[in-house]
Amino acid sequence: xxxxxxxxxxxxxxxxxxxxxxxxxxxxxxxxxxxxxxxxxxxxxxxxxxxxxxxxxxxxxxxxxxxxxxxxxxxxxxxxxxxxxxxxxxxxxxxxxxxxxxxxxxxxxxxxxxxxxxxxxxxxxxxxxxxxxxxxxxxxxxxxxxxxxxxxxxxxxxxxxxxxxxxxxxxxxxxxxxxxxxxxxxxxxxxxxxxxxxxxxxxxxxxxxxxxxxxxxxxxxxxxxxxxxxxxxxxxxxxxxxxxxxxxxxxxxxxxxxxxxxxxxxxxxxxxxxxxxxxxxxxxxxxxxxxxxxxxxxxxxxxxxxxxxxxxxxxxxxxxxxxxxxxxxxxxxxxxxxxxxxxxxxxxxxxxxxxxxxxxxxxxxxxxxxxxxxxxxxxxxxxxxxxxxxxxxxxxxxxxxxxxxxxxxxxxxxxxxxxxxxxxxxxxxxxxxxxxxxxxxxxxxxxxxxxxxxxxxxxxxxxxxxxxxxxxxxxxxxxxxxxxxxxxxxxxxxxxxxxxxxxxxxxxxxxxxxxxxxxxxxxxxxxxxxxxxxxxxxxxxxxxxxxxxxxxxxxxxxxxxxxxxxxxxxxxxxxxxxxxxxxxxxxxxxxxxxxxxxxxxxxxxxxxxxxxxxxxxxxxxxxxxxxxxxxxxxxxxxxxxxxxxxxxxxxxxxxxxxxxxxxxxxxxxxxxxxxxxxxxxxxxxxxxxxxxxxxxxxxxxxxxxxxxxxxxxxxxxxxxxxxxxxxxxxxxxxxxxxxxxxxxxxxxxxx
Amino acid sequence: xxxxxxxxxxxxxxxxxxxxxxxxxxxxxxxxxxxxxxxxxxxxxxxxxxxxxxxxxxxxxxxxxxxxxxxxxxxxxxxxxxxxxxxxxxxxxxxxxxxxxxxxxxxxxxxxxxxxxxxxxxxxxxxxxxxxxxxxxxxxxx
Numbered sequence: 097x098x099x100x101x102x103x104x105x106x107x108x109x110x111x112x113x114x115x116x117x118x119x120x121x122x123x124x125x126x127x128x129x130x131x132x133x134x135x136x137x138x139x140x141x142x143x144x145x146x147x148x149x150x151x152x153x154x155x156x157x158x159x160x161x162x163x164x165x166x167x168x169x170x171x172x173x174x175x176x177x178x179x180x181x182x183x184x185x186x187x188x189x190x191x192x193x194x195x196x197x198x199x200x201x202x203x204x205x206x207x208x209x210x211x212x213x214x215x216x217x218x219x220x221x222x223x224x225x226x227x228x229x230x231x232x233x234x235x236x237x238x239x240x241x242x243x244x245x246x247x248x249x250x251x252x253x254x255x256x257x258x259x260x261x262x263x264x265x266x267x268x269x270x271x272x273x274x275x276x277x278x279x280x281x282x283x284x285x286x287x288x289x290x291x292x293x294x295x296x297x298x299x300x301x302x303x304x305x306x307x308x309x310x311x312x313x314x315x316x317x318x319x320x321x322x323x324x325x326x327x328x329x330x331x332x333x334x335x336x337x338x339x340x341x342x343x344x345x346x347x348x349x350x351x352x353x354x355x356x357x358x359x360x361x362x363x364x365x366x367x368x369x370x371x372x373x374x375x376x377x378x379x380x381x382x383x384x385x386x387x388x389x390x391x392x393x394x395x396x397x398x399x400x401x402x403x404x405x406x407x408x409x410x411x412x413x414x415x416x417x418x419x420x421x422x423x424x425x426x427x428x429x430x431x432x433x434x435x436x437x438x439x440x441x442x443x444x445x446x447x448x449x450x451x452x453x454x455x456x457x458x459x460x461x462x463x464x465x466x467x468x469x470x471x472x473x474x475x476x477x478x479x480x481x482x483x484x485x486x487x488x489x490x491x492x493x494x495x496x497x498x499x500x501x502x503x504x505x506x507x508x509x510x511x512x513x514x515x516x517x518x519x520x521x522x523x524x525x526x527x528x529x530x531x532x533x534x535x536x537x538x539x540x541x542x543x544x545x546x547x548x549x550x551x552x553x554x555x556x557x558x559x560x561x562x563x564x565x566x567x568x569x570x571x572x573x574x575x576x577x578x579x580x581x582x583x584x585x586x587x588x589x590x591x592x593x594x595x596x597x598x599x600x601x602x603x604x605x606x607x608x609x610x611x612x613x614x615x616x617x618x619x620x621x622x623x624x625x626x627x628x629x630x631x632x633x634x635x636x637x638x639x640x641x642x643x644x645x646x647x648x649x650x651x652x653x654x655x656x657x658x659x660x661x662x663x664x665x666x667x668x669x670x671x672x673x674x675x676x677x678x679x680x681x682x683x684x685x686x687x688x689x690x691x692x693x694x695x696x697x698x699x700x701x702x703x704x705x706x707x708x709x710x711x712x713x714x715x716x717x718x719x720x721x722x723x724x725x726x727x728x729x730x731x732x733x734x735x736x737x738x739x740x741x742x743x744x745x746x747x748x749x750x751x752x753x754x755x756x757x758x759x760x761x762x763x764x765x766x767x768x769x770x771x772x773x774x775x776x777x778x779x780x781x782x783x784x785x786x787x788x789x790x791x792x793x794x795x796x797x798x799x800x801x802x803x804x805x806x807x808x809x810x811x812x813x814x815x816x817x818x819x820x821x822x823x824x825x826x827x828x829x830x831x832x833x834x835x836x837x838x839x840x841x842x843x844x845x846x847x
Numbered sequence: 848x849x850x851x852x853x854x855x856x857x858x859x860x861x862x863x864x865x866x867x868x869x870x871x872x873x874x875x876x877x878x879x880x881x882x883x884x885x886x887x888x889x890x891x892x893x894x895x896x897x898x899x900x901x902x903x904x905x906x907x908x909x910x911x912x913x914x915x916x917x918x919x920x921x922x923x924x925x926x927x928x929x930x931x932x933x934x935x936x937x938x939x940x941x942x943x944x945x946x947x948x949x950x951x952x953x954x955x956x957x958x959x960x961x962x963x964x965x966x967x968x969x970x971x972x973x974x975x976x977x978x979x980x981x982x983x984x985x986x987x988x989x
Contacts, residue, residue, distance in 0.1 A: 185896060185900050185901065186896050186897045186900070186901070301906065302904070304904045304906050304907065305902070305903065305904045305907070362902070364902065611935060611937065612935055613934070613935070613937070636937060638937025638938070638940060639937070639938075640932075640935060640937065640938050641932075659912065661912075662911075662912060675912060675915045675916075691931040691938070691939075692938060692939065693931075693938075693939045696939070698939065747940075748937045748940040749940075766897040766898065767894075767897055767898040767934065767940070767941070771941065771942030771944075771945060772942055772944065772945075796897075798897065817893075818893055818896030818897050818900075819892065819893070819896050821893065
């Protein structure tokens with residue numbers, strides 16, 4: 097393991113200028129940082145110190161230099177080419193701005209960087225060589241960002257690497273803090289109660305979704321072969337027989353405690369029925385010392401262990417995941433941190449883990465100093481739909497029924513928002529345990545009820561009922577119904593069926609809405625107007641199918657259609673095994689009745705779902721709705737639709753939203769917006785949802801945008817691109833002509 | 848005419864008789880005859896990275912296992928499969944052009960050569976292209 101920390105050379109003049117400015121800004125920042133500024137929520141007004149703008153994850157900025165009048169005149173101030181430092185998947189990072197610098201991560205190595213906010217010039221960079229820990233990391237990408245802390249004198253950037261190390265870097269220089277951990281780095285695989293061993297690999301590739309081609313324990317004396325790039329490279333990590341662990345989101349720092357968790361393997365097609373569960377831990381910001389640990393799969397004797405009917409020990413069959421992989425929020429005054437917890441192992445079959453499976457799919461409120469659980473709420477019992485809690489809950493102070501309330505609103509994949517008193521966990525509006533369909537798949541024991549919020553109303557399609565189907569003519573309705581009946585229908589939480597039709601109901605599939613990406617996913621989620629109590633939820637609403645079959649080379653009795661045979665780490669093929677002859681690995685799609693379109697037209701009636709839904713959180717009512725990037729006018733060559741004028745439909749994808757003093761601003765997301773349309777950033781009126789501005793951008797946003805004020809100019813910065821074409825783009829207003837201020841309205845011809 | 852057509856088939860590697868594959872009209876090319884452009888594959892790679900890669904490793908779309916399922920099928924079958932089932936959360940939500948670009952990238956991933964002719968956004972035309980993955984390099988077991 098070796099560090100690489102570099103500062104930009106040959107910048108003496110600029111450095112001096114920047115340093116001078118930094119001192120000035122720091123003087124103001126230091127006064128601000130140590131105080132509980134009214135409404136600052138762990139942020140300094142005009143800055144963006146936390147992934148979600150502030151510890152409350154409001155994504156709100158009080159800035160108003162960019163407004164409805166001048167939004168269209170926004171220009172690219174700079175474009176920072178992250179791809180120059182290495183490849184990535186898609187660029188899923190939201191940078192942070194603190195005390196005059198912009199901080200980000202980039203590339204599959206998750207390099208930490210500081211940029212000059214005015215020019216996009218790289219100020220410093222830091223990365224860690226993690227060997228096999230990186231090669232076999234389940235989340236080998238730049239990640240969603242990093243964390244900032246200051247006591248008014250010292251400034252630190254906290255980054256968690258793909259190989260699960262945590263570094264504390266001097267925000268001014270990028271140099272690791274020698275008083276933190278070992279030379280600035282904490283090995284996060286330590287302190288979890290699992291043995292660390294020398295690691296080795298049998299191939300030169302990455303982990304294959306979900307847990308195929310993993311690392312293994314090195315043999316005694318095993319060496320690295322530089323030609324085949326296999327063997328043991330000296331890396332130490334958790335014994336791979338326990339499974340894999342990773343990280344994809346930044347820590348949250350509250351009251352001088354770094355609170356972090358972990359992510360896990362993808363749960364799509366796992367081979368092994370046990371893996372490492374989720375943990376939340378607190379670390380001292382100054383020393384990196386672990387203060388506390390909270391088990392997201394409660395261990396024997398802990399509250400909730402009984403919700404794992406066959407045992408909850410690490411290594412027990414069915415135990416794994418429940419990882420809180422998304423970002424977190426916190427209330428420093430209450431001293432609480434709010435953890436959105438993902439689902440247990442694996443995504444669509446729970447037969448190996450009967451029970452409610454706490455704390456899967458829960459919001460868990462912990463005391464940030466001690467890690468003691470204050471309250472929790474499980475939003476999906478015994479999840480078999482991949483309904484991870486995908487987003488930091490939003491915290492608001494609003495008046496409801498004449499009473500001031502401190503609330504927490506969790507937006508979720510399942511299309512519902514769950515709202516609680518964040519001090520007590522008590523529901524703001526009733527959430528009703530409601531009987532749901534039960535699985536007929538052998539071994540599966542679905543939970544009899546699921547909690548359904550009485551309000552707010554959902555923002556995404558819920559299951560599939562006959563009334564949801566297109567019915568423009570009787571023939572269209574009959575065709576849609578015939579197609580719909582090929583899979584099991586229902587209101588929500590429809591359990592999967594077996595592809596061979598052997599469940600007693602005879603179905604080979606089930607309708608799946610919202611799907612595994614929501615509803616809300618980490619791409620989307622909500623921004624809050626802290627002044628009005630409005631929430632703006634970016635979500636998608638689609639219709640797909642869910643089904644199960646046996647993977648012949650997996651330990652799972654059933655999983656989503658897949659054939660892992662032949663991959664490193666898979667079970668040997670059973671006697672008489674024949675590879676599938678059509679469809680994706682084991683898919684056999686010709687037997688799967690999954691299509692939800694006729695002649696290219698969805699069988700779902702267009703509804704005001706997905707896109708952007710605004711809620712008045714003082715009442716829980718929907719205020720307005722807007723599509724993600726505009727409407728589409730579908731056409732079909734299918735004779736079924738001849739002579740029918742089809743209503744407009746709405747694009748998919750997750751709108752990526754922030755709110756300012758005067759605007760709700762969003763990008764359409766990596767796969768959102770009207771297909772083939774130019775990539776745009778939009779501005780909406782916060783009260784009405786009417787579009788008041790738009791500006792073309794170099795490419796679609798791939799992560800949540802952020803905004804800040806730097807040297808008197810407001811910037812909007814967002815990530816874009818994938819592979820070697822990743823970049824951060826900064827927008828700002830054009831230079832003021834004729835001495836007019838940057839925020840002055842443009843002349844009419846500029847509009 | 849028939850003789851001339853036969854000569855053309857012999858002269859163009861990767862082109863086989865449609866009748867031999869049960870088709871009644873038109874000639875059938877294979878994916879080895881440059882059925883997509885390099886530009887399409889490059890654009891398709893970006894869409895793949897934005898919309899697919901978070902659920903799929905590229906290794907699951909290449910190698911003998913992938914070949915076992917798709918070798919000999921018409922490209923329209925693979926196209927239709929992707930349109931009907933992908934992206935997982937909202938199948939059919941990409942435009943036909945975008946699906947075609949992803950298809951071009953899948954062909955490049957599998958070592959199929961690019962050519963001068965663009966992959967058509969037309970399932971009928973895609974039905975005249977046969978997937979030939981017989982000698983695909985084994986990348987699955989790396």
